[in-house]
Amino acid sequence: MSAADIQAADPPATMDQAPEVIGPEPSEGASRRPRKAGALLPYLLIAPAFVAIAAVFVWPLVKTVIMSFQDVGRRELWTGEAAPWVGFDQFTEILGDGEFWDVVVRTIVFMAACVVSTMVIGLGLAMVMQRMSTWARLLLTAALIAAWSMPLLVATSIFRWFADSDYGVLNMVLTEYLGLDFQGHNWFLDSTQGFTIIGGVVVWGAVPFVTITLYAALTQVPKELEEAASLDGAGTGGVFRYVTWPVIKPVFQMVATLSVIWDFNVFGQVFLIRGNKPEPEYALLGLYSFEKAFESNSFSQGAAISLITVLLLSGVAVYYLRQLLKIGEVE
């Protein structure tokens, strides 16, 4: 089953008349002969975007690599003096630092917890949405969209307040409605509890994207196939495994991969919920690199940590790229 089957839940009019033919070869190949006239035109068209991307992404990436082999501090930054080359010193220092590994482990655990919760909730909600009444679906969609469009900073402020020890609604509900003793409880003293709240913001913010995307994918599963499978005696689990899952798999994998990348780089939520000065036990990789660079004024250390982050993610990245390219090939 190809990912090209995943079409819009509500496709623009033009797509209706042009259902995609999925075959071993792209069917339009023949009509796309290289044209002699205007052979330069496509290059002119991509030039502005290419230059912009190179300037803002590629060059800084090169710069990150260069900096990580130097020792750039505040003085070099302001005076433009050439920074001394230090070889692999930054890397050996970072990799030999126990604190760095604590941060790596914390980042991975936090990412995994957030991704798993987001995907489970997102898929569950998408499947429930498919089966509920129209009015309930509209109501839920409205809430999802409202949550989605809420700025990160706003969402974070609200969750911070929810968890406020004195004036937070969370302690109130736990104490008054559930009879637990949470009066004046500070959720951020213990970083595990603190990360539960932060994870709440992350998952709450990510669920709408995942749910709506997976719901759109689910609408592409042929109803007749599901019916046929259940007539043939497949249980709910069987129908899901053999009929539903193969269709939504490419979209699911892609959304999951994106979530991994996003949750690995969670920054704003922690930074803001801890009032711009997170304690060391709240450091995730992005924050750690930021602190090294801007607070310890060791820009090279910050760059080296960033580079290690990119390398750690590149495993996932390759997977994501393969998925996207596979989908991109079907045109």
Next chain:
Amino acid sequence: MSVSTPQVLRPDRKKNRLLFNVVGLLAFVVMAFPVYWLVISALRPNSEIRSYDQTLWPSSITFDNFQRAINMPNFGTAIQSSLIICVTAVVGAMVLSTIAAFAIGRFRFFGRKAFMMVLLVVQLLPPTAMLIPIYIQLNDLGGLNEYWGVTTIYLVSTLPFATWMIRGFVINIPKELEESAMVDGCSRMGAFWRVIFPLLAPGLAAASIFSLINAWNEYLLAYVVLQDNDKYTLNVWLMNFTTSRGVDYGALMAASTLIAIPVVVFFMIVQKKMASGLTSGAVKG
């Protein structure tokens, strides 16, 4: 999102449907609660906000919080900064990505695959990891504390995704439409602007909301790059409500509500198109 599945319900399905509706309503409550809390707190009197006994419903409604928020220094300049930066970034990103998407969607040329790879790869680079070199680069170019520095970064950071998404729409428009326009005397680009461009509207709507949300909500880069009080964007300005003495939640919620309104309105307008844009453009590719 308007797809409903009309089907004949068997009795056991009806019972299930009730169960699913209940689950859906619970999810609705959880997803909507922070939004509800935001709006309700903005309208609550301060005595209730600073209360050890939080209630789920306000006892009375007041606009004091909004007044305090609006009277906060630099509110006007923050709106101005955010508008200048976001509008420029979104419009610029849409122009650049539309023409690039047209190129990779319509032409086969050497280097096309490589360019598409670049579009994908740069999406994987964590923005926070790029912050330091970008900061240094802007410093070298004199872009610190300037609108154009922030605008450029916002514009380019949405460019790859927007291009990829719009490309999905370009390839779904039958080539024959353009060809017949060209037979009728349009130039290649003329055909693009008159025939293709209007049909790209849903793709542009979806891409522009992404671009807008990205720029409107971005916080860290603006915080690091902009240094003058009167250049702060709304998000950086919001930090004024958090002081060492505590957080003025009432005013913060009121200000947050005001800031969220433009995005929500824009979202509502393009939401329908956006849902299709997401799946047909980005996911299907």
